[in-house]
Amino acid sequence: MKNVLLILVVIIVAGFSSAAFGAKSPFKKSSVNREVIIKNLMVGVKSDNYGLRTSSALLLGEFKADEAVIELLSMLHKEDSDDARIVAALSLLKINDSRGIYAIKQATRFDKSDRVKRMCEKFYYHYLENKSN
Numbered sequence: 001m002k003n004v005l006l007i008l009v010v011i012i013v014a015g016f017s018s019a020a021f022g023a024k025s026p027f028k029k030s031s032v033n034r035e036v037i038i039k040n041l042m043v044g045v046k047s048d049n050y051g052l053r054t055s056s057a058l059l060l061g062e063f064k065a066d067e068a069v070i071e072l073l074s075m076l077h078k079e080d081s082d083d084a085r086i087v088a089a090l091s092l093l094k095i096n097d098s099r100g101i102y103a104i105k106q107a108t109r110f111d112k113s114d115r116v117k118r119m120c121e122k123f124y125y126h127y128l129e130n131k132s133n
Contacts, residue, residue: 038065045071054087061091069097076103082113089116093123101127 044056045068057075060068072095075088089107092100104127107120 034063038063038067041065042068042071045075050081050084054081054084057084057087057091061094064095066095066097069095069100073099073103076107082115085111085113085116086119089120089123093127096127 038060041056041060041063044052045060047053047056053075057068057072060072069092072088072092076085076092079085079088085107089104092104101124104120104124108117108124111117111120
């Protein structure tokens with residue numbers, strides 16, 4: 001587990017450092033790098049470490065990793081923390097998969113937290129506004 005975390009940290013640091021040194025996009029270097037990064041972030045989403053779990057979920061959204069939709073849906077439905085569920089919803093919005101958008105819509109009505117409901121409502125309205133444009 002420590003090796004996976006170390007690899008994940010190295011990949012994230014490498015991605016951000018290339019952005020800082022003038023690379024156009026750290027996310028589009030090669031499909032092989034992307035696959036490795038997504039794999040490591042998927043491991044991070046399943047971690048027991050709350051910070052790693054939420055930051056991995058956020059980065060999966062930034063990468064628009066449609067491979068991660070199922071994991072993010074699970075996170076949206078099962079996480080105890082409101083913040084973690086909001087991060088999962090935001091990532092699902094960024095990925096723009098129909099399953100994720102539907103889950104966000106349902107969370108506006110059925111989530112146990114009013115805060116998560118409000119945020120998901122904002123995310124869903126944002127989706128509708130961009131869809132009509």
